[in-house]
Amino acid sequence: MQQLQLIVIGGGAAGFMGAITAAETFKDANVILLEKNRTLLNKVRISGGGRCNVTNAVATLPELLKGYPRGAKFLRSLFETFNNQHTIKWFEERGVPLKTEPDGRMFPATNTSDTIVDCLMKAAHHAGVKIRTGAGVTQLKPVPTGIEVVLLSGEVLHADRVLVTSGGHPQLSGYDWLSELGVEIVTPVPSLFTFNVPSIPFKDLMGVSVGGVGVKLAGSKLAETGPLLFTHWGVSGPAVLRLSAWGARELSDKNYHFVSLVNFTNKKPNEILQQLTDFQRDSGWRAKFVSTQAPFGLPQRLWKQLVELANIPDTMRWADLPAKNMNRLVEHLTNFQLDVRGKTTFKEEFVTCGGVALSDVNPKTLESRKVRGLFFAGEILDIDGITGGYNFQAAWTTGYIAGKQLGQLIE
Numbered sequence: 001m002q003q004l005q006l007i008v009i010g011g012g013a014a015g016f017m018g019a020i021t022a023a024e025t026f027k028d029a030n031v032i033l034l035e036k037n038r039t040l041l042n043k044v045r046i047s048g049g050g051r052c053n054v055t056n057a058v059a060t061l062p063e064l065l066k067g068y069p070r071g072a073k074f075l076r077s078l079f080e081t082f083n084n085q086h087t088i089k090w091f092e093e094r095g096v097p098l099k100t101e102p103d104g105r106m107f108p109a110t111n112t113s114d115t116i117v118d119c120l121m122k123a124a125h126h127a128g129v130k131i132r133t134g135a136g137v138t139q140l141k142p143v144p145t146g147i148e149v150v151l152l153s154g155e156v157l158h159a160d161r162v163l164v165t166s167g168g169h170p171q172l173s174g175y176d177w178l179s180e181l182g183v184e185i186v187t188p189v190p191s192l193f194t195f196n197v198p199s200i201p202f203k204d205l206m207g208v209s210v211g212g213v214g215v216k217l218a219g220s221k222l223a224e225t226g227p228l229l230f231t232h233w234g235v236s237g238p239a240v241l242r243l244s245a246w247g248a249r250e251l252s253d254k255n256y257h258f259v260s261l262v263n264f265t266n267k268k269p270n271e272i273l274q275q276l277t278d279f280q281r282d283s284g285w286r287a288k289f290v291s292t293q294a295p296f297g298l299p300q301r302l303w304k305q306l307v308e309l310a311n312i313p314d315t316m317r318w319a320d321l322p323a324k325n326m327n328r329l330v331e332h333l334t335n336f337q338l339d340v341r342g343k344t345t346f347k348e349e350f351v352t353c354g355g356v357a358l359s360d361v362n363p364k365t366l367e368s369r370k371v372r373g374l375f376f377a378g379e380i381l382d383i384d385g386i387t388g389g390y391n392f393q394a395a396w397t398t399g400y401i402a403g404k405q406l407g408q409l410i411e
Contacts, residue, residue: 004029006406007149007159009137011035012043013392014378014399015165016120021403022163023127029407031129032157034149036136036166041117043167047392048105052113054091055084055396056389057100067390069191069246071383074358075394082400084393090400094119103238105388137166139177142371161373161406165399168352168379178356182370186382188354189252193244195260196342197234201309205230208299214263215239218337222247225266230302233344235260238387244343245386248353256343262336264306265296269334272296276326279318286319296333306332351391355382366402377402 006029008019015033023031047053058064061079065072088098088106096119098106108115124131139150140162149157168188169175175185208230215235216223222243229237243260244251251258265272275295279285291314294303310329312321356376360369368374377398385391 004160004407005146005158006031006161006163007147007157008033008163008165009149010165010167010378010380011037011040011131011133012165012167012378012395013041013120014380014395014402015163016041016124017396017399018163018165018375018377018403018406019129020120020123020127021400022406023124023129025404026407027128031127032159033124033129033131034135034137034151035131035133036152038133040131040133041120044116044120044392045113047113048107050113051107051111052116053105053107053387053389053392054098054116055087055106055393057104057106058084064390064393067385067388068394069248069384069386070353071358071381071385071394074361074363074383075397077363078397078401082397084389086400087393087396090396091116091119094123103388137177140181140371140374142181142373147371147373159373161375163375163377163402163406164356164380165376165378165395165402166380168355168384170352175355181368181374183368183374184357184360184370186354186357188352189248190343190345190351191245191248191353191384192241192351192387193343193345194231194236195234195240195244195338195340196256196344197338198341199339200230200234202230202302202305205301205305206232208301209237210264210299210302211297212266213237213239214266215243216261216263217243217247217250218259218261220247220250222250228262228264234340235262235338241387245351245353245384248384251343256340258340260338260340262338263334264298264302264336265333267296267334269330272333273326273330276321276330280321282318286317288318289314290316290318290321306336351384352379353382353384355380358382365405365408366398367405375402375406 008015019033097109099109136152138152141148146160147162210228213228214225224239224242226239227237228239291307294300312325366375378395
């Protein structure tokens with residue numbers, strides 16, 4: 001019997017997991033991994049500031065699924081086979097223990113992504129995966145005996161099965177080589193981005209972080225809570241990134257011109273008004289200058305600027321604060337308007353909303369419903385997660401399950 005040839009296109013997290021799993025599962029098969037770049041696992045290297053946010057430590061399946069603005073329903077049954085707990089075990093069995101940070105993100109105990117890269121490279125080598133770099137694919141041609149893989153160089157490779165893990169692409173044209181096979185593509189738009197606020201009224205707050213902030217899109221139900229970070233171009237931080245992920249399509253439709261409302265206290269205006277009124281009556285606060293002590297756990301620098309924006313002089317004491325200024329301060333604290341004009345990619349972690357339509361993919365095997373012997377895994381699929389290890393988890397899961405199916409007999 002002729003040796004089964006399995007080709008994986010894309011040398012990222014999903015591609016390596018798929019190739020390793022296929023080679024370990026189908027030991028007699030010839031598994032080839034093709035990567036168009038000269039380097040491998042580029043996103044793994046830069047993720048988490050060079051530490052690699054491997055997964056998230058959430059304890060239950062429903063909690064894990066909450067991390068996916070798109071694809072949660074599709075992932076549900078896949079996670080029953082391979083989820084974050086399996087990922088932790090997979091790396092530990094290969095000598096890479098993971099550690100959990102307070103926010104649930106998990107990193108290698110060594111604190112460097114090189115550990116994950118080395119682990120995947122060694123596992124691929126040990127399993128017998130043949131890796132080719134500088135091998136971009138320009139076309140797939142289904143033939144009676146399988147699929148022909150046409151490289152940019154003109155070389156044609158024969159595959160019995162093909163797993164595509166080439167990642168997301170910012171332009172719809174990046175999926176043309178799949179569209180011409182009849183595969184449905186959901187138009188890609190960016191996800192996980194920060195907000196550009198050219199006319200931000202705050203000065204010199206770059207690098208200042210505020211915890212427990214409520215951020216929402218004006219005129220929409222879209223809202224998130226979490227830390228907010230001031231940057232030199234606007235605002236970032238988990239609350240903003242999560243909002244950008246859940247609102248990826250809505251914000252794209254607005255061409256990234258919208259008003260974001262920020263509640264720095266994450267409390268209702270009447271609660272804040274009551275607390276500020278209490279300060280006026282409290283003997284310990286009455287004689288103090290409004291600008292000198294920041295309440296609600298706010299950074300002093302931010303508080304001082306909010307006070308200034310409410311037209312409250314530095315010499316104003318709590319006892320003398322007029323109701324008009326008090327109300328303006330409450331408005332700034334609980335409903336501050338940021339005029340967003342554009343976006344910036346979060347660090348170098350480009351994530352797309354869109355890709356291969358999940359309706360075109362078998363949810364048990366990850367095989368294409370349109371092309372026999374063609375499988376998909378990773379960000380090429382219309383699946384994306386919020387920041388915190390969710391995108392890598394989707395890559396490990398889909399890569400593992402596609403790898404398990406890649407050499408099976410196709411009925």
